Amino acid sequence: MEVPVRRLAGSCSALLLSTVLTAHAQTPGASSAGFEKKNYNYSEWTKGLFSEVVTVTHPGKMIFLAGVGAEDESGGRGTIRHVGDFAGQCRYAYDKIKRLLAAHGATMNDVVKAVTYVTDVRNLPEAGKCRTEALGGAPQPVHTFLNINQLAWPGMLVEVDVTAVTAAP
DSSP states (O other): OHHHHHHHHHHHHHHHHHHHHHTTEEEOOOEETTEEEEEEOOSGGGTTTOBSEEEEESOEEEEEOOOBOSBOTTSOTTOBSSTTOHHHHHHHHHHHHHHHHHTTTOOGGGEEEEEEEESOGGGHHHHHHHHHHHHTTSOOOEEEEEEOSOOSSTTOOEEEEEEEEEEOO
């Protein structure tokens, strides 16, 4: 009988957590054709910076972008634009992200998760400013910021990995 009691306790905890989560919605989210996306924040300091949780309900199309940096799309392999300019590389990366999303019927409003990789943690404020500008008023997605030793190519200062969700076609 020990296992069923634990399952019941776990189910009650999940129901309570679900009820609490529902009460903390940051934005009502996008809703169309039975598809709904909601952003949640539980810590005051995260509001306006990033969402702590994004939920997606019902079928949709998920779009996963590989890490996007300042690699020159028309240049040779490993050619980096804006060498030494963090803000320039960040803006260029987000411009590419917008183009890639558009090619698949999505916008920055559809981004539910972002991971930003930088080679110098001192660029955190500039990275946040760059992301907020790129979102252009869209809800802040779930976001993770990582400081690492080196990115894919010498000279890369920032790389952004995003996941977006749209209503099913």
